[in-house]
Amino acid sequence: MAHNAPIIVGVDGSPSSNEAVRWAALEASRQHAPLLLILTDLIPLGYVPGNGFYQTEIDNQAIAGRATLAEAKVLAEATVGTVDVQTEFVTGSAIQTLLDRSKDARMLVVGSRGLGAFRSSLLGSVSTALAMHAHCPVAVIRDARVSATPDAGSVVVGIDGSATSVHAIGIAFDQASKRGVELVAVHAWMDTSQFALEGADWQIAEDTEAAVFSESLAGWHDQYPDVGVRRVLVKDRPVRQLLEESATAQLLVVGSHGRGGFAGMLLGSTSRSLLHTAECPIIVARVPM
Structure with missing residues (x-):
């Protein structure tokens, strides 16, 4: 990753997108990184080069898109006045554009759902696709709490000893250090539906998982001596424990x-x-590919 790699935000003017812009502006300030706001719009169905009607439609889309980007830039600069904000309007697929740009990005930031998502949808198609395929870490921002209390609470990281978990630990320590808060390291190692198996030697299993937990955290304190760590090692479903700690x-x-x-x-x-x-x-x- 280049030293001046940007934090990229997918913008569409939705409330969720606006929260993503605010969050990303704060993150860019912490990371001393440039902020790039990208808005995309598809070519109208049936477009044929030279057709005046479709060209007018594309021109109108570009005008509206650039206006939305200008508003997002004002929002970012109002959040953190010193951040370097650039904007870009792209005609094409939002998912493919952001995936391509993720190869050279420090981080991608998106709202949990955009203007095209159903009201009851918990996660939009763009945020889902980026979390699955991006070449850099992906931050997904919901509507709540970001503006009101952006620096309240700890940083929580899930640990399981895998390669992507190691990458997550590094990001989490860096985030906790830059935010000046406690890091809560969580290792939930067994589904509770398996607790009642007859003859299971849970002590051996627990000792093994405790060793995995300790090995995963070994050496990080030397790199981040300013970060206090609270360790949570439990026999529980990872999702349930991480949701509880992240509440x-x-x-x-x-x-x-x-x-x-x-x-x-x-x-x-x-x-x-x-x-x-x-x-x-x-x-x-996401481990860089």
């Missing part, structure tokens, strides 16, 4: 898939479920 957190960080996933897996069941249910902003740590 009062300002940020949740998880790997894209855990050690139960297989090679090439795009998004694990825990991260997928948390994307749909966590109320605080969530970063899905």
Whole structure:
């Protein structure tokens, strides 16, 4: 990743998008990174080059899109006046555009659902696709709590010993350090439906998981001596425990898939479920491809 790699925000003018812009502006300030706001619009169905009607439609889309971007830039600068904000209007697919740009981005930031999402939808198609396929970490921002109390609460990270979990730990320590808050490291290692198996030696299992937990956190304190860590090691469903710990957190960080996933897996069941249910902003740590 280049030193001046931007934080990129997918913009569409929705309330969720506006919260993403505010959150990303604060993050860009913490990271001393440029902020790039991108809005995309599809070519009208049936477009043929040279057709005046469709060209007028494209021109109108561009005017509206640039106006929305200008409003988003004002919002970002009002949130953090010192951040370097650039805007870009692109004709094409939002998902493909943002996936392409993620190869050179520090982070992608999107609202949980945009203008095209159903009112009852918990997660939009763009945020889902980016969490599954992006080449950089993806932050998904919901409507609640971001503007009111952006710096309230701890940073929570889910740990399971997998490669993506290691990446999540690094992001979480960096976030906790820059925000000046406690890091809550959570390792929930067993589904509660399996607790009653006869003859199971839970002490051996617990000792094994405790070793995985300790190894995962080893060395991080030396890199981030300013970060206090509260460790949570429990026999519980990961989703339930992470939701409980993140209920009062300002940020949740998880790997894209855990050690139960297989090679090439795009998004694990825990991260997928948390994307749909966590109320605080969530970063899905994707290992660069």
